Amino acid sequence: MIREDLQTSQDQIKAPLIVFQGVRKVYGQGQAAMEALKGIDLSIREGEFVAIMGPSGSGKSTCMNILGCLDTPTSGLYSFKGIDVGLLARNQRALLRRHYLGFVFQGYNLLSRTSALENVEMPLIYRGTPAAERQTRAKNALDIVGLMGWETHTPGELSGGQQQRVAIARAIVTQPAVLLADEPTGNLDTARSKEIMEVLLSLNREMGITIIMVTHEADMAAYAARTIRFLDGLVASDHENGRAV
Amino acid sequence: MIWNTILLSLRAIRRNVLRSFLTILGIVIGVAAVIVMVTIGNGATAQVTQQIASLGSNLLMVTPGKRMGPGMSSSSPLFKVEDAEAITRQIPSAVAVAPIVSKAMTAIYSNENWSTNVTGSDNQFFKMGNRVIKSGRSFSESEVRAGAASCVIGETVRKKLFGAQDPIGAKIRLQKISCEVIGLLESKGQSSMGQDQDDLVVIPLRTFQRRIAGNLDISIIGISVREGVATEQVKADVERLMRERRHIAANKDDDFNVMDMKEIANMLSSTTRVLTALLGAVAAVSLLVGGIGIMNIMLVSVTERTREIGIRLAIGALEREVLLQFLVEAVVLSTLGGIIGVLLALAGSFWLAGALNVPFVFNAGIVVVALLFSVSVGLVFGYFPALKAARMDPIEALRYE
Numbered sequence A: 001m002i003r004e005d006l007q008t009s010q011d012q013i014k015a016p017l018i019v020f021q022g023v024r025k026v027y028g029q030g031q032a033a034m035e036a037l038k039g040i041d042l043s044i045r046e047g048e049f050v051a052i053m054g055p056s057g058s059g060k061s062t063c064m065n066i067l068g069c070l071d072t073p074t075s076g077l078y079s080f081k082g083i084d085v086g087l088l089a090r091n092q093r094a095l096l097r098r099h100y101l102g103f104v105f106q107g108y109n110l111l112s113r114t115s116a117l118e119n120v121e122m123p124l125i126y127r128g129t130p131a132a133e134r135q136t137r138a139k140n141a142l143d144i145v146g147l148m149g150w151e152t153h154t155p156g157e158l159s160g161g162q163q164q165r166v167a168i169a170r171a172i173v174t175q176p177a178v179l180l181a182d183e184p185t186g187n188l189d190t191a192r193s194k195e196i197m198e199v200l201l202s203l204n205r206e207m208g209i210t211i212i213m214v215t216h217e218a219d220m221a222a223y224a225a226r227t228i229r230f231l232d233g234l235v236a237s238d239h240e241n242g243r244a245v
Numbered sequence B: 001m002i003w004n005t006i007l008l009s010l011r012a013i014r015r016n017v018l019r020s021f022l023t024i025l026g027i028v029i030g031v032a033a034v035i036v037m038v039t040i041g042n043g044a045t046a047q048v049t050q051q052i053a054s055l056g057s058n059l060l061m062v063t064p065g066k067r068m069g070p071g072m073s074s075s076s077p078l079f080k081v082e083d084a085e086a087i088t089r090q091i092p093s094a095v096a097v098a099p100i101v102s103k104a105m106t107a108i109y110s111n112e113n114w115s116t117n118v119t120g121s122d123n124q125f126f127k128m129g130n131r132v133i134k135s136g137r138s139f140s141e142s143e144v145r146a147g148a149a150s151c152v153i154g155e156t157v158r159k160k161l162f163g164a165q166d167p168i169g170a171k172i173r174l175q176k177i178s179c180e181v182i183g184l185l186e187s188k189g190q191s192s193m194g195q196d197q198d199d200l201v202v203i204p205l206r207t208f209q210r211r212i213a214g215n216l217d218i219s220i221i222g223i224s225v226r227e228g229v230a231t232e233q234v235k236a237d238v239e240r241l242m243r244e245r246r247h248i249a250a251n252k253d254d255d256f257n258v259m260d261m262k263e264i265a266n267m268l269s270s271t272t273r274v275l276t277a278l279l280g281a282v283a284a285v286s287l288l289v290g291g292i293g294i295m296n297i298m299l300v301s302v303t304e305r306t307r308e309i310g311i312r313l314a315i316g317a318l319e320r321e322v323l324l325q326f327l328v329e330a331v332v333l334s335t336l337g338g339i340i341g342v343l344l345a346l347a348g349s350f351w352l353a354g355a356l357n358v359p360f361v362f363n364a365g366i367v368v369v370a371l372l373f374s375v376s377v378g379l380v381f382g383y384f385p386a387l388k389a390a391r392m393d394p395i396e397a398l399r400y401e
Helices: A002-014 A060-067 A090-100 A116-127 A131-144 A160-172 A190-206 B002-015 B017-055 B081-090 B123-128 B141-146 B155-162 B205-213 B231-245 B261-304 B306-315 B319-356 B364-390 B394-399
Strands: A018-027 A034-044 A049-053 A075-080 A101-104 A178-182 A210-214 A226-231 A234-240 B059-064 B094-109 B112-121 B133-136 B150-153 B171-174 B177-185 B200-204 B220-225 B256-260
Touching: A018 A060, A034 A060, A034 A234, A049 A060, A049 A190, A060 A178, A060 A210, A090 A101, A090 A116, A090 B306, A090 B319, A101 A160, A116 A131, A116 A160, A116 B002, A116 B306, A131 A160, A160 A178, A160 A190, A178 A190, A190 A210, B002 B017, B002 B319, B017 B261, B017 B319, B017 B364, B059 B231, B059 B261, B081 B094, B081 B220, B081 B231, B094 B123, B094 B155, B094 B205, B112 B123, B112 B155, B112 B205, B123 B220, B141 B205, B150 B155, B150 B171, B155 B177, B171 B200, B177 B200, B177 B205, B200 B205, B220 B231, B231 B256, B256 B261, B261 B306, B261 B319, B261 B364, B306 B319, B306 B394, B319 B364
Parallel strands: A049 A210, A049 A226, A101 A178, A178 A210, B112 B200, B150 B177
Antiparallel strands: A018 A034, A018 A075, A226 A234, B059 B220, B059 B256, B094 B112, B094 B171, B094 B220, B133 B177, B150 B200, B171 B177
């Protein structure tokens, strides 16, 4: 249903993919209330590669949760492809995630004792993709992240960098509109981090996937075309990068 | 979708084979116990019914003494052969009336001896007890009248005394009388009370009275009632006749007892049926315990897999899909347990039936019931853990360490 709603908005392709207008997020109530986001305005267009930076507690994780439709704003508007996500029920947001979003986490979050291929296939199972097509697409995704031949290995048998690449393959196997990466290189050394960033960069450039990435490291943020800095629940700065590399 | 969910749960079960096995052990044992108990119980009931039928359910046993409960009797005058003759004459529904007197004795043949039960009666005894002469013959008219030293033996006695030899025509010794074996009875196996019905030597009544007992008493009169006639009616007739013959005043109790084998049969089979139900119920409790085991492990599994649930929810799994996944996992586990339990039970009860010497009565109904029960155990005890998983907040779940 959501899918159809979204199809109709395909004509507004030029309009920004993601719009935040005065987004506030408050945790708790009364005296104990804590305002994590204090009114964020931003817009992200299709095909962008955005880095989100900021110190701990600046609200960037809260912002990612809302961007990922895992949470809803307390007030303000979050529009994704023209849809007001704040109005959606839990299950509708799940469907939105299923069809348009891919997630990469700092801790990889792969299913243990499950082969790389089965991990990558998982999102397709929820989409009801037939088994044969599921396998082909999962293999393709693993190929894209450079893990051809590692299909049958379980996470325990893979290095950190490889595990993160499996996680990226899992996120892109559905060909999402947006890839949300929460400190994807947080657990990796510099060399592995660069590899992962190269993978993300090529996904952005060659497949046109919009990428929004939270990171602590300026080196990594430099791969993105645009950096948004958070401070105390507000956007402190938002500017285009001159691309490094 | 449901097929994918089953696939997912099978993957999850396979990921933790040992724990899955231990989880279903409770169900396996529960299902197996219920089926074994019921199968063996049914076998025992069938055996009792069958034995009673072979004994003749239309059998009345008249014994002297007041009825004082099983095995007890007060001393009262014994019967005479005339009592049996009177019953034959006056009660036409009694097709076979056998005067019976018996004593435990040692039978000797060459250097073999065997302690057995020697019964004095006539050919009516065979007719009454549905006994068939396997080889040789029954008593002749003159042997019965004259009290000849001839006997018919049971299969157990033949085996113990003669081994591989042919017993017909041989002479065995019972105390001081030497007795020619003229017939061998067809084997009948154990009675419902566990007695060996083949461990006997039958000699003519007169021979017993004269040369063993030394009196004319009869301890039991066995009566076989004509097929299709109510045994209750004949029992009443026999009671009336015996009261008359023993001159019992109208205000006095009987000093004899007429036992209807059908009553005993019903009593025995209802006892085994109650016992079966009881054992089945006890076994069912272990099924319940097995169900609680499944709930316990599913709760542990949900907690342990909090992150996995978080990932699934983040990737776009719906609440009901996660619920279904864990529910199906519980049901698949319990059903697997049920299937293994059924197989185990069939093998086990087949073996146990052999060991306990009761027929193996396969009951498809109880197998279906046990399987359905194990499925519903999974549903009931898996629901709460599954709900817990489905209701998780993906953000919290992903942060869970």
